[in-house]
Amino acid sequence: MTIDIIGAGIGGLTTAIALEQKGFKTRIFEQAESIKPVGAGIILANNAMQVYEKLGLRNVIEENGNPISSMNITNTHLKILSKVDLSYFEKKYRVKNIAIHRGALQRILLDKLKSTEITLNHKLDKVIKNAEGYALTFTNGQQVQSSVLLGADGINSMVRRELFPNTSVRNVNQICWRGVIDFNLPIEYKNELNEAWGKAERFGFVQIAENKVYWYALKSFKKNKEEFSVNNIEKYYGKYHSVIKDIISCTQKDRVNTAEISDLKPTGSWHKENVCLIGDAAHATTPNMGQGACQAIEDAYLLSECLDKYEPAQAFEEFQKLRLPKAHQVVNTSWLIGKMAHLSNPVLVRLRNQLLRLTPESVNRRQSEQIFQLAKI
Template sequence: MKIAIVGAGIGGLTAAALLKEQGHEIKVFEKNREIAEAGAGIGIGGNVIDKLGKHDLAKGIKNIGQIIDVMEVLDEKANVLSKAKLKKNTVNLTMTRQGLLDVIKSYVPDSIIYTNHKVKRVDSGALKVELHFAEHQSEAFDLCIGADGLHSHIRSTIAPNSKILYQGYTVFRGLVEDVDIKPDNIAKEYWSSKGRVGIVPLLNNKAYWFISINAKAQDARLKSYGKPHLQARFNHFPNEVRQILDKQSETEILLHDMYDLQPLKTFVYQRVILLGDAAHATTPNMGQGAGQAMEDAIVLANCLGAYPFEEALQKYDKLRVKHTKKVIKKSRKIGKLAQLSNRPLIALRNKIAKLIPNQLVSRQTKFLYKAKSK
């Protein structure tokens, strides 16, 4: 089968690697001149590693990943609010976004990746789909996979009523080197009325950090923030936070407003299907954005390998739409709780959080591991 994949990100390249192995004729189209990830650190949960099974890609990801098995939430004075142990007998990993993309790309032949190919129009029919490019000749395919991210052109073409929703906060991110985080198996978040600070260990004495601050979309004041502004705002936080910000370079701080996608009712539109953020963009509060994109690719490949074409697409739709909707809503809910700025509500939230048994907190992510892969 001749398959077009629009978008050479984490989900698109995972799909390319797995579908190429099945013998399909794959072409990956990327609108940019280079294949790169705009981001700092990333987590890949055991739910993804488990679904990859014995595939060599799982080994490649493990080789670059720092094992994380505890998620800890603290207040600004370092009092523990909750401590969740991640699922036993599985591996949860953190790494740089570019590192993950590079590993996945190593399983995709360069010859099937076409950069600087911007899709201008998509014509989908019952038997074929035709892609029209801004600067290249049109081409017909048996299937088109839209994996072109939150602001997907493919999605806006086939599902024009889809809605991107701003969630009320913006996030600063960065990577630091030469840090000694002990123990290195715990990812931490500090919650306060001024914002939320996350610190996530990576391999080789590196760490990924993020700071979430409530703001209007495209807030001009926060866009002007640099390292000194963040240091001043969080100067009363524990030493660990201050030391991480001290290590951060002045010029490599990223800033992105946080959006998710109003859940879609289907990811399948005749010969065009959606995958990853194009299908179900979510806030990063569960650390599942990239993981769910990879799961999409795994499930799609499994379904195409196990069922007749039409049935395979229906099965993919059935398995992924409902599951990713739950991820979007749960992540959105966590974000709203974590981003509280009203002090009495924060005090109440923290009091309740301390009373909830850690075992119950740990069970909140159990559904991620129960999702079927075909």
């Protein structure tokens, strides 16, 4: 049995690795003409690193990234409002939380693949069910017959659009800028993720390698998106801490990625017969919890475990039972965090900050525990 995967992103590649290690034959079809080390940074939280430990990738990821032992929400002057001490989970699960360049992670995953055939320049156009399974037609005119199909093709998944039409993408009305720069962070920030919350905007930064920093900035918009040109970032964050202003001033504007933030409204069906959606195709989330890729990585591991025990249709049913509640919890919680982070009323902002300060660390730890614990099949 050959398992076909649409999409060579983090989720698709990790799924192929996990399936290879279970003895499955896999093929990946990717719309890009080449796989280049693009993208910004990514934080592989404890749950993702537990999966990569099981797949034999923990050491190489740690060698190419930077360990993070604290996640902080701060005010605009980097005074901590809320903190999650990750050292507790490092000891409990014996893996670290790693910040790494997305391109470096992609290269590590590609190097780990042994037998998977990756076919580039194949953008899916149609999926038609037939007696042998599914006929896949690509925009370049090529056709492929598939018996088991996994949609790992992101929030705008063509597999989902073709076979699961009753879904909707939600726009959050927030613009996100992302960049990676050479920068020597002050030592107190080198092993932390800091996200500074203001009024209707925020700014986060984390070291992903020696003297290399990944940063992101988000701002709400209501009317004219052109107001949020990358050239306005200095103005928007001009009253923030000097470290943040230095990071922005050191960034070449033509190397900043700009995107609108959206997610997938939770849906109750990820599979149909021998087809299953994974990652953003199934449960795209806003980036407010840093769990988008991590949830796709969890999918990869648990789906491979299910396919190792059951025939595809039953495996996909068991997979959904295991993963849907947690994935939807992440989507819904992340949506609410985004709303709270972007309050604009000064009174509500002060109240929000006070509530964050007063929330016990035990509550933050308990919430993190729910995210970091992997399901067992």
